[in-house]
Amino acid sequence: QDCEFLLLGNLSPQVQQTTIQRLKNRPKLIVLDTMNFWMDIALDDLLATLKLVDVLTINDAEARQLSGEYSLVKAAEKILQMGPSYLIIKKGEHGALLFQGDRMFYCPALPLEEVFDPTGAGDTFVGGFIGYLAKTDDISFENMRKAIVHGSAMASFCVEKFGTERLFEITEADLASRVNEFRELASF
Numbered sequence: 251q252d253c254e255f256l257l258l259g260n261l262s263p264q265v266q267q268t269t270i271q272r273l274k275n276r277p278k279l280i281v282l283d284t285m286n287f288w289m290d291i292a293l294d295d296l297l298a299t300l301k302l303v304d305v306l307t308i309n310d311a312e313a314r315q316l317s318g319e320y321s322l323v324k325a326a327e328k329i330l331q332m333g334p335s336y337l338i339i340k341k342g343e344h345g346a347l348l349f350q351g352d353r354m355f356y357c358p359a360l361p362l363e364e365v366f367d368p369t370g371a372g373d374t375f376v377g378g379f380i381g382y383l384a385k386t387d388d389i390s391f392e393n394m395r396k397a398i399v400h401g402s403a404m405a406s407f408c409v410e411k412f413g414t415e416r417l418f419e420i421t422e423a424d425l426a427s428r429v430n431e432f433r434e435l436a437s438f
Contacts, residue, residue, distance in 0.1 A: 255384040258282045263295035270302050279389050281305040301333035309340045357398045360406045367412045371405040378404030403428040
């Protein structure tokens with residue numbers, strides 16, 4: 251009930267709202283993950299919940315559904331007007347986009363030779379994202395860019411084995427090496 255960073259997993263928007271309302275103090279950052287199912291059956295509750303959070307994470311199809319826009323840039327503009335200060339649009343094997351106001355950042359996904367099981371990659375991504383922010387205690391846009399890369403690196407490990415198996419094997423050095431691969435992939 252008293253945390254600095256809160257990640258609300260993909261649950262009913264009403265459960266997410268209740269969780270926020272029961273907090274003793276407002277966290278430094280509230281991240282919400284949701285999906286198309288809640289847009290279909292609980293849109294009003296979802297829209298009310300979006301007003302209470304700082305960061306929304308959804309995939310590209312969900313961004314289009316929620317906003318009614320095909321362009322992800324236009325979709326982000328509309329969604330940011332719904333309440334969150336930041337929006338992360340996950341694009342699976344095509345990376346992720348971070349939006350805040352008129353600022354945008356794109357992080358590619360690491361091309362992997364073999365993907366064993368993509369189940370849980372999105373959850374691992376958002377966990378790596380908020381974990382990096384909590385570790386660095388910096389919620390600036392610039393640090394969120396780094397957090398997206400760390401989340402993407404964690405997700406790239408997740409898909410290499412079944413379930414969470416690969417995540418139990420990695421070390422800080424493995425993560426640093428993978429982040430460096432992202433750095434080399436995106437720099438020119």
